Amino acid sequence: MIILKKVNDIKSYLSALTKTVSSIGFVPTMGALHSGHISLITKAKTENDLVVCSIFVNPTQFNDAKDFEKYPVTIEQDIYLLEKAGCSILFLPTVDEMYPNGIENLAHFDLGFIETILDGKYRPGHFQGVCQVVYRLLEIISPHKLYLGQKDFQQCMVLNKMAATTYPTLQIIICPTQREPDGLAMSSRNLRLVPEDRLLAVNIFLTLQFIKNNIKPGDLNNLKQNAIASLTAKGFKVDYVEICNADSLQLLNDWNGKTGIVILVAAFLNGVRLIDNLLIKEKE
Ligand code: PAF
Numbered sequence: 001m002i003i004l005k006k007v008n009d010i011k012s013y014l015s016a017l018t019k020t021v022s023s024i025g026f027v028p029t030m031g032a033l034h035s036g037h038i039s040l041i042t043k044a045k046t047e048n049d050l051v052v053c054s055i056f057v058n059p060t061q062f063n064d065a066k067d068f069e070k071y072p073v074t075i076e077q078d079i080y081l082l083e084k085a086g087c088s089i090l091f092l093p094t095v096d097e098m099y100p101n102g103i104e105n106l107a108h109f110d111l112g113f114i115e116t117i118l119d120g121k122y123r124p125g126h127f128q129g130v131c132q133v134v135y136r137l138l139e140i141i142s143p144h145k146l147y148l149g150q151k152d153f154q155q156c157m158v159l160n161k162m163a164a165t166t167y168p169t170l171q172i173i174i175c176p177t178q179r180e181p182d183g184l185a186m187s188s189r190n191l192r193l194v195p196e197d198r199l200l201a202v203n204i205f206l207t208l209q210f211i212k213n214n215i216k217p218g219d220l221n222n223l224k225q226n227a228i229a230s231l232t233a234k235g236f237k238v239d240y241v242e243i244c245n246a247d248s249l250q251l252l253n254d255w256n257g258k259t260g261i262v263i264l265v266a267a268f269l270n271g272v273r274l275i276d277n278l279l280i281k282e283k284e
Pocket residue numbers: 028029030056058061130133134152155
């Protein structure tokens with residue numbers, strides 16, 4: 001695996017390959033890699049001539065400075081895992097390299113409704129930051145395919161929307177959430193959980209499953225309120241438990257029993273914010 005840190009270096013390296021490489025798969029990350037990230041690399045490897053992974057903890061997507069400061073960094077281990085997975089190129093830029101004109105006047109993306117709900121509501125500016133960094137990375141790497149994890153369901157929708165106007169040839173491939181043996185969704189932030197909270201964290205997945213098993217057509221408010229109350233009683237500070245239309249992400253208070261829906265949860269355990277979701281396909 002080649003590690004490149006400069007925008008000009010990766011651009012010239014990739015442009016020299018255009019005659020031999022017809023498909024570049026790209027996996028953007030913020031490092032602290034786990035099997036979820038590696039599953040994206042593995043998938044990208046089977047579908048492309050070349051796989052590029054980026055590791056960049058993007059300051060513009062953190063609405064909470066403490067969360068940014070505490071974001072786990074495990075670069076040696078990340079390099080080892082990427083090598084082992086067969087990644088071709090690791091792009092490892094600095095903030096100055098990514099944003100040479102500073103972070104104050106970056107582009108604003110018109111994301112509409114999708115930015116006003118769920119993480120868009122609870123993390124103001126977060127999705128603008130995600131779009132800014134991914135837009136910049138796409139401009140540098142010019143991939144054919146972008147690999148994202150379903151764990152960040154709303155982020156996938158946001159990036160779909162951003163790419164539809166700015167990079168319409170890009171194919172976005174959304175890969176299943178990878179889970180720990182107890183069901184907890186893999187996340188870099190899990191590294192920040194103290195052992196007691198790591199044991200408690202599985203309750204997010206159990207809540208999603210509880211809703212999935214108990215959902216019925218009709219009013220959804222009781223189910224959502226019970227889920228929030230149960231997580232709160234276990235020590236979570238809940239941002240939201242929502243049930244949404246899986247295509248539009250419109251929040252639903254009532255379900256017709258037919259529309260594909262997604263259940264989404266975001267909750268803190270001692271300052272560590274965890275998210276997860278479960279898709280429910282059409283019910284017969
Ligand atoms: O999902 C993430 O890790 C980040 O939001 C991403 C897509 C790498 C952009 O910084």
